[in-house]
Amino acid sequence: MRCDVVRERIGEGIELPAGIEAHLSSCSACADFVRQWELVHAGLVALRKEEPPQASLGFAERLVRQMERARAVSQIGQQFIVEAGRRVVYATLLVALMLVLGLLLPSSGPLRTPQAAESILSQPEVAAMSPDQIMGISDANSAPDVPVSGNQQRGTESK
Numbered sequence: 001m002r003c004d005v006v007r008e009r010i011g012e013g014i015e016l017p018a019g020i021e022a023h024l025s026s027c028s029a030c031a032d033f034v035r036q037w038e039l040v041h042a043g044l045v046a047l048r049k050e051e052p053p054q055a056s057l058g059f060a061e062r063l064v065r066q067m068e069r070a071r072a073v074s075q076i077g078q079q080f081i082v083e084a085g086r087r088v089v090y091a092t093l094l095v096a097l098m099l100v101l102g103l104l105l106p107s108s109g110p111l112r113t114p115q116a117a118e119s120i121l122s123q124p125e126v127a128a129m130s131p132d133q134i135m136g137i138s139d140a141n142s143a144p145d146v147p148v149s150g151n152q153q154r155g156t157e158s159k
Contacts, residue, residue: 006030010037 006023007030009016016024024031 003027003030007033010034 003023006020006027009020010033024034
């Protein structure tokens with residue numbers, strides 16, 4: 001017989017057949033299990049005979065106070081979770097609104113559309129300017145770029 005079957009039968013508390021008795025005589029692990037099971041069973045029978053202890057004075061009051069404290073702590077935690085959840089929802093809605101507005105509102109400004117950029121950059125004097133000059137940003141320390149003529153390339157000096 002297998003050990004798990006023997007242990008299951010012992011746990012049921014029924015009379016042990018001869019096959020199980022033979023297994024217990026040959027298997028020391030199952031024999032130890034039977035001894036431990038008998039000790040646990042005897043302890044439970046002894047506990048059943050004892051009278052339960054009486055509650056001490058003020059036990060009910062202490063129990064009620066501890067339950068109220070636990071409820072208050074639980075409510076604080078629940079309020080925190082609710083508030084944090086609301087903030088996450090509001091932030092998500094704000095981001096979604098900004099995204100929708102960014103996609104739906106028409107673009108404005110001088111270089112937002114491809115046609116405007118082509119018309120500005122196709123002019124020779126503007127094409128030779130740096131991006132800072134086109135945008136109107138001037139640096140007092142840098143020398144202004146000079147527009148180049150037709151056959152000279154930018155950065156090369158004429159002879």
